[in-house]
Amino acid sequence: MMFKIFLFLVLAPTLIHSLDTVFNDDVLGLIVFKAGLEDPEDKLISWNEDDENACKWVGVKCDSESNRVSELVLDGFSLSGHIDKGLLRLQFLQKLSLSRNNFSGTINPDLPHLGSLQVIDLSENSLSGKIPDEFFQQCGSLREVSFSGNNLSGSIPESLSFCVSLTKVNFSSNKLSGKLPSGFWNLRGLELLDLSDNFLEGEVPEGIQSLYTLRTIRLRRNWFSGNIPGDIGGCLALELVDFGENFFSGRLPESMQRLSSCSSLSLGGNSFIDEVPEWIGELRNLRFLDLSANNFSGWVPVSLGNLQLLEKLNLSMNEFTGSLPESMSYCTNLLALDVSYNLFRGSLPSWIFKRGVRSVSLSDSHPRGIPSIRAASGGLQVLNLSSNSFSGKLPSDIGALSSLQFLNMSKNDLFGSIPKSIGELKTAYIVDLSDNRLNGIIPSEIGGANSLRDLRLQKNLLTGKIPPQIEKCTELTSLILLNNNLSGPIPAAIANLTNLQNVDFSFNQLSGSLPKELTNLSRLLSFNVSHNHIAGELPVGGFFNTISPSSVSGNPSLCGSIVNRSCPNVHPKPIVLNPNSSNSGGGSSSPNYGHKKIILSISALIAIGAAAFIVIGVIAITVLNIHARSSMARAAAPLTFSGGEDPSGSPTTDPNYGKLVMFSGDADFVAGTQALLNKDCELGRGGFGVVYRTVLRDGRSVAIKKLTVSSLIKSQEEFEREVKKLGKIRHHNLVTLEGYYWTPSLQLLIYEYVPSGSLYRHLHDGPDRVSLTWRQRFGIILGMAKGLAHLHQTNIIHYNLKSTNVLINGSCEPKLGDFGLARLLPMLDRCILSSKIQSALGYMAPEFACQTVKITEKCDVYGFGVLLLEVVTGKRPVEYMEDDVVVLCDMVRGALEEGRVEECVDERLQGIFPSEEAIPVIKLGLICASQVPSNRPDMTEVVNILELIQCPSEGQEELLE
Missing domain, CATH: 3.80.10.10 (Ribonuclease Inhibitor)
Structure with a gap:
């Protein structure tokens, strides 16, 4: 016994030191760090506290001699939680990279105190608060730091100026404000500086020439003003300069001509x-x-x-x-x-x-x-x-542009016929020849341009028939031919264009009846044949059950419930058939009283045939329905929950199984998964898909959006990362994304259900069309502005602003929906965005037509301006009159110039509105809808302006309710 005690006393210091080295440094520090994390994909499963060291753990790299952790790289691991102090035990760490995760909380000011840390990358997370001033007070050997893509606010700390060893600084895409620190140009070794996408302001001070190693400087999309520093030419190593979208003014400094190494110079939007x-x-x-x-x-x-x-x-x-x-x-x-x-x-x-x-x-x-x-x-x-x-004829050799994808020659003075060679544009997906003086027919060769998605020939002098060969353009989503002299019937072949969303044949000379097959166009969003000579009965079913009366007006011979005109019934004269008659000449013979006379009219024969047809149809539909339900059951059965198990609790191993994730609350549905896509509960259709309503087990209703762009969706990993980011966005004026469902062939988004319908219905459509008070309208405008400002603060561009995507809750408050979905579709370029996402005519900013102009939040500001005017006037962005087309922005702008802007306010308000609010609001809408993006205010400024405008006179407030 005495020997054991002696042995313990002799060896205890050595054992304690060994344990302290193993468990209180690298391994212990990383285990403590892991304990504070959520790791939904088990990326850190290899981190075992029983290991002697951490060198074989995923994301960990050790020094080959000391076996101490030198690098920790966990980029894109879907981790969340706080960046724990356990990392401070990694005293030999040189590189810490945690980008593209969901870390939250504030920045730990002690991180740079690690003895040899050179690189810190915390970009693309959800960090908030200020950058601590202490962070840079003892930055030691720190060379690279990136906090980009977070929610950091406040000013850039002055202490940054003391970190003279820094070579790369990236604070882009945050909410930083204030001026640049006075000693910023002391960072003599700086090679990259990126402060873009913030709220930094003031003048950029002189002295930048001291950064003689600087290669990249990005100050884009801030509020910097004044002149570019006159000594910028001293930065002879500069290769990229981006000062775009600020408030810089004056002339370009002469010293810039010395930037002989510069390969990229962006000064736009100033x-x-x-x-x-x-x-x-x-x-x-x-x-x-x-x-x-x-x-x-x-x-x-x-x-x-x-x-x-x-x-x-x-x-x-x-x-x-x-x-x-x-x-x-x-x-x-x-x-x-x-x-x-x-x-x-x-x-x-x-x-x-x-x-x-x-x-x-x-x-x-x-x-x-x-x-x-x-x-x-x-x-x-x-x-x-x-x-x-441009005047003259379209070049006859236009088909020589064999690689052309986008052709827009609209709003010129072109005349003559459309050349047949247009059919040789095999790769073109947008052709716009509208607003010219083109005449002649639409050539049948147009069918050769079989990649077309958007064909616009409106406002010309075209004659003849719509060529049935158009059916070969199977990708068409928009076919706009209004305001021509086209005649003849609408070809039934158009019903074969199953991707069609927007069709406008209004203000032509078309005749005949509408083909019944048009009801098969399941993706239709608009179909306008007003002011033609269409006759007969409107098709019944699908989109045509809810078509707007204005879309079929001006056709006196058209009948059906939509136009409140009953269709005439034809009752032909009965024909009496005597089965015993052998007189082919039509003479009568003696009646045979052994048999009853058979009397059948043509209408009876038709009725019998129709009944037989209906019976056959019912049987066929029943069979198809059974097949469809079994298919749906097969599609719905694989649903798994975020825990990785199916509803029965058994683990899911089939790779074809889907994944259902609810961000909070119940993840089960009253009628099971087959109720997710119940057609009887369809709420509407949009550019991204169909929306259904269903009920959760807890009794709460949700809206299910079935995405119809599966071929363009990202991989599951990237899809889930983007959806989870959207799911984190919470604001009173934004529709909440509550979950999602994924399989390679089916993607569903689960949203909160907003019961009172869209703003479009409140303003324009059907029984929900109500007379909103001025106070309600102002509240809707302000709420939309706040929701959109919040999106922009989180670096989300909506892309799809229109009144059908603004939902109204029971308190008449707006909620913006369908935001951020373009982030899921990396393959969509601008031309597809302009036709697919921005499908509603009138809301699209003009820069969508400029391929090289970057799409920014200013596009949303334009759409908001149009929405604002729509709410105030009660008119659609584009109105089709009897012999004209009126663009809302142009109409309001003209009224303002003529001093009669108050006439633009919705007549349903009957003069009961405060002009001291209405007129400034209208002017704000026109500014937001400016043709030049740099003239449009930011949404934060819009909110501030609206709150300043909102000042009803004493005693008026009750009158306006």
């Missing part, structure tokens, strides 16, 4: 003035140049021809005059050119079609003359010549 200096041609390494949305004037510099490496050039939304210089023919690498919205007067240069340019946008730039495209490069994919003064 207020720079005067001519673009000729020295711009000295930046011979430029590959990307964006000067759009400024106040530049004068001629485009001839020196641009020196930029032989230039690939993308954006000069749109300025006041350039003259013509594009011929010297630019030397820009042999040019791929994308956007000079839309300028004041050019010269001819369109021929070099545009002779080089390898893939995207050309000259919308509303006013050049003259279209050169021949016979020698055009086969690589041209986007050609936008809309809203100009």
Whole structure:
């Protein structure tokens, strides 16, 4: 016994030291860190506290000599929780990367105190609060730090200026505010600085030339003002400069011509003035140049021809005059050119079609003359010549553009016929020739353009019939032919275009009856045949059961319940048949009293045939219904819950099983999974899919959106990550995403159910159309603004603002729905977004037509402006009158200019509204719907303005309720 005690006393210090080394440093620190996390995908299952060291754990890298943890990289592991102090035990850690997770809470100010930490990457999480000033007070050997893509607020700490060892700083996509720290340019070793997408303000101070190692600087989308620092040319290593979408003004500093290494220069969306200096041609390494949305004037510099490496050039939304210089023919690498919205007067240069340019946008730039495209490069994919003064005929060789995907020549003065070669545009998915003077027929060869998704030929002088060959364009979603002189019947072949969503044949000379087969178009959102000569009975079923009366008005011979005109019944004269008569000549013979006379009319025969047909149909439908339900049961049976088990509690091993996840509450449905997609509970259809209502086990109703874009959905991992981010968004004026269901072929989103219908129905449609008071309307506008501002603060662009996507709850408060769904569809480019997502005419911002202009929150601001005017006026964004089409923004703007803006307020308010509120609100709507994105305010500013406007006069408030 004495020997054992002696042995313990001798060895105890060694044992205790060994245990302390193993359990109180790397292993213990990581186990403590793991204990505070949620790991839904068991990514950290290899982290075992019984291991001698952590070197074989996933995400962990050790120094080969000391076996101490040197790197911890857990990017994209779907982890959540707080960043625990256990990490402070990793005293030899050099790199900490936890990006693309769901970590929350604040930043631990002690992290840089780790002895050898060089890299910290906490980007794309849900961290909030301020960046602690202590974080940079003892930053030691820290070289790289990234907090981008979080919800951090407050100012950039002054202590950052003392971390002279820093080479990369990325605080982008947060809510940081205030001015740059005064000593910011002391970071002499800085190579990358990214502060974009914040609320930083004030002037950028001089002294930036001290950053002689700086290669990348991004200050995009802040509130910086004043001039660009005059000494920026001293940063000779600069390769990328992005100051876009701020409030910079004045002239470009002369020193910028010294940035000979610069390959990307983005200054768009500011207020720079005067001519673009000729020295711009000295930046011979430029590959990307964006000067759009400024106040530049004068001629485009001839020196641009020196930029032989230039690939993308954006000069749109300025006041350039003259013509594009011929010297630019030397820009042999040019791929994308956007000079839309300028004041050019010269001819369109021929070099545009002779080089390898893939995207050309000259919308509303006013050049003259279209050169021949016979020698055009086969690589041209986007050609936008809309809203100009081009006259003459469409080039007969337009089919030579064999790679063209987007063609827009609308709003010009083109005449003549549509060339037959248009059918050779095999890859084109958008063709817009509207608002011209084109005549003749729509060529049957149009069927050759079988990739078309959007065909717009409205407001021309086209005659003849709609060619049935259009059915070969099986991808069509929009077919707009209004305001022409088309005649003849609507071809039944159109019913074969099963992807159709928007059809407008109004204001033509079409005749005949509507094909009954049109009811098979299950994705229809709008179908307008008003002001034609359509006769007969409206189709019954599908979309046509709820079609708006205005969509079929102006057809006097059309009948049906929608137009409140009964269809005449034809009763032919009965025919008496005598089965015993052998007189073929029609003479009578003696009656045979041994047999009864058989008397059958034509109508009776028809009735018998119809009854037989109905019986057969019922049997067929019953069989199909049984098959469909069994298919649905098979599709619904694999549902699993977030715990990874099926409803019976047994684990799921079948890889074809789906996954049902509810973010909170019950994850079971009253009628089982087969009730998820009950057609009897269909609520509506939109650009992303069909919405159904169902009931949870706890009695709560939810809305189920079945996505109809499965082929474009991301992988399951990325889909779930994006959906979970959307599920975290909570705001009083946003529809809550409560869960989702995933299989490779079926994706469902589960939303809260908002019972009172959409804003569209309250304003325009059916029995739900009510006379909202002014106070209710103002509340709806303010609520929409707050919801949208919250989305933008979380870096979500809605993309799909329209009155059908604004739901009204029982307290007449708005909730924005369908937000952020574009994040699930990476394969959607702008042209598809403009037709698929922004399907409602009138809400789409004009920059959707400019391929090289980045889509930003300002597109949502435009849509909000249109929505605001819709609420105030009670009118749709586009109204079809008897002989005209009225665009709401244009109408209100004209009324404002003529001093009669109060006449625009909805007549149902009967003059009971405060003009001191109504007129400023209308003006705000017009500002939001400005054609130039930089002129539109941010939604946070919109909310502030609305709250300032909201000041009803004493005694008026009761009157307005």
